[in-house]
Each structure stands twice: as C-alpha cells, then as structure tokens.
Amino acid sequence: MRVLALMVVMLLNGPRMNVSAFRWQRTVHVPERAGVVCAVLDAEVFPKAEPALRDLRLVQDGEEVPYAVEESYDEESLRSGVTRPEDRSLYEVAAEGSVGAALHLPAKVPVERVAVEGGQGAVDVEAMAKPSLRESVRGELKNGVFPVTLGANLQKDAEVRIWAKEGRRVRLEMRRRSLCFTPLAGGTDPILYFGAEGLPAVQYGYARGFTLPTAVKMAHMGDVAANPAYRVNGVRDGLVWWKLMMAAVIATVFFVGMSGWMLRRAIP
Structure with a gap:
C-alpha cells in the first residue's frame, strides 16, 4: 500500500519539467523582491527557436513557469x-x-x-x-x-x-518583444529553454488574463548556452516513462478495487 500511495502522490503532483529536448538555454536573472518581471527577447533567440517562438519554455527549480509575450506597439x-x-x-x-x-x-x-x-x-x-x-x-x-x-x-x-x-x-x-512572468518566490533564477524541434505552442491561462503593470521590473537575459541535458527525442523518452507509470497506477488501483469487491462478496 505504501508503494501505491507513493505512485498516487507522484501522479497527482505531475512530472518535473523535462528539458532534454531543448538544444539551448539562457538564464534569466531576476531582480530581488520582484513581482511581475519582463525580459527582452533579443535577436539571438529567434534563429535558434521554432517559428513564432512556439517552443519557449521557462523553468524555475524544475517547475514550468507560465509567461506572456508582450510586444511594444504604437x-x-x-x-x-x-x-x-x-x-x-x-x-x-x-x-x-x-x-x-x-x-x-x-x-x-x-x-x-x-x-x-x-x-x-x-x-x-x-x-x-x-x-x-x-x-x-x-x-x-x-x-x-x-x-x-x-x-x-x-x-x-x-x-x-x-x-x-x-x-x-x-x-x-x-x-521589442518581452517575456513577462511572475517568478516563484524564493527560488533560483529561472532558465529559458528553446530549440525543441516540432514542439507545439503552449496556451497559458496566465497569458490570456495578463495585464502589464504600469511599473514593471526588468530581468536580464544571460548568454545563450547549449543545454547540457539535451538529447534527441528527450521529451518523448521521458513521457514514455511517465505514461507507463500512469498505466501502472491505474492497473494497480483497478486490481486493488476489484480484489476488495470480490473479497466482500465472498464473505457471507
């Protein structure tokens, strides 16, 4: 039962962000005591990212951080x-x-x-x-x-x-295009990952309801660096393990439930 409980907890919490499919990364240096912050997406990001920047993923301490891309306009x-x-x-x-x-x-x-x-x-x-x-x-x-x-x-x-x-x-x-987000409190500087071929865009609820504050602090993008965790089909490999674990949880819950039901029926 301990194993079952652990598997259920892991299922409910979800997997940590798998970054092995991203070729490139940049550390986003966030100012102290920051609420909403924005970092300029310069010309170095576009050539290495997927078209329309659809593969940008922001990760802080293993957790995906939702963001909105704001474009300056007249x-x-x-x-x-x-x-x-x-x-x-x-x-x-x-x-x-x-x-x-x-x-x-x-x-x-x-x-x-x-x-x-x-x-x-x-x-x-x-x-x-x-x-x-x-x-x-x-x-x-x-x-x-x-x-x-x-x-x-x-x-x-x-x-x-x-x-x-x-x-x-x-x-x-x-x-000017800026990546705007709310960093996790007390965490390390988040890392922007990109360069994941074929990765679809993600639709964040954060972006749909986002309003740029009047006074917003600016974060600073570090240099582009190769992602040391990168490997071909990395995300897919990680998801295979996760799907297998989910299947095991479902099968175990079903087996335990059926066993209990049959046991109750067998007892007069």
Whole structure:
C-alpha cells in the first residue's frame, strides 16, 4: 500500500519539467523582491527557436513557469493597421552596418523598420536568402526611418543591403518583444529553454488574463548556452516513462478495487 500511495502522490503532483529536448538555454536573472518581471527577447533567440517562438519554455527549480509575450506597439499604428514613420514603439537592433554593405540577418529574425543615420529621401532595401529568393523594397525615409517587414518568413539566413542618399550607418530594427512572468518566490533564477524541434505552442491561462503593470521590473537575459541535458527525442523518452507509470497506477488501483469487491462478496 505504501508503494501505491507513493505512485498516487507522484501522479497527482505531475512530472518535473523535462528539458532534454531543448538544444539551448539562457538564464534569466531576476531582480530581488520582484513581482511581475519582463525580459527582452533579443535577436539571438529567434534563429535558434521554432517559428513564432512556439517552443519557449521557462523553468524555475524544475517547475514550468507560465509567461506572456508582450510586444511594444504604437496605439495609432495599431488602430490604423499601418506603421507610421513617427511610430512610438520601442525597437531592438537586429543588425547594423554601413550603407550598401551586406548585413547578415539570421533566419526567422523579424525586421519591422529600417533606420538610416543621416539618410533622407528614397531608400532601397534588398534581402536575399538564396539566389532564388530575393526581395526588394523601395520607400521614402521620414525622420531617418522606413517601416518595412523582412525576415519573419525567412527560414534561412539572409543578406540584406540598404541604399539611401547621404546615409552613413544603417540599422535593421525589430519591434521589442518581452517575456513577462511572475517568478516563484524564493527560488533560483529561472532558465529559458528553446530549440525543441516540432514542439507545439503552449496556451497559458496566465497569458490570456495578463495585464502589464504600469511599473514593471526588468530581468536580464544571460548568454545563450547549449543545454547540457539535451538529447534527441528527450521529451518523448521521458513521457514514455511517465505514461507507463500512469498505466501502472491505474492497473494497480483497478486490481486493488476489484480484489476488495470480490473479497466482500465472498464473505457471507
């Protein structure tokens, strides 16, 4: 009966988060006495994660921590559906260099704006992921920036060149996206895992009801590192063990219940 009780407790508590299918990890350094915190998802995450960041999992002391991804936006641009040159969204640099130089844009990194230092007038943007996949966009710089969408649908690294009159330095910019969550009290710094091929997105109730506080503390992402626990089919292997244990619990409970029922019937 002790074994049965232990198995039932383990079943009710659920398994600890299995991280063996994730190739990459980053420690998220959380400030002290933090409630809701946010950490910027920079351009290093996108190439190594699944499309749309669907495989991001945040784990603290073996427990999965729910999160919401917040994207910076300008209310006027959002309302009109068109990104305005005077857009007030916050942006992060995806790549930068000289006008006309080849800028390396890693796969899956979304670019939503081009900024040209000292540039004015017409701007030409050319992105090439491979000889057969080339995209060219022409527009007008206003206040040194030009709204453009590149990279999100590119599943391979791309080479981007930008030409602008009198321009000197150029930047490919992505709208700021932040991972927001409430860390477990008294725990260690959580770890963000990603790079799990084929892993579907998870729908957290936390994200559906999330409202960003007026004053939110910022967490800091550590460097990208290889996950030492990674192995091919790791999550699947762990789930096989868990399913077998669940089947054993169900079979044991059924056997004990049937034995008791038969014993009661046998007693006059």
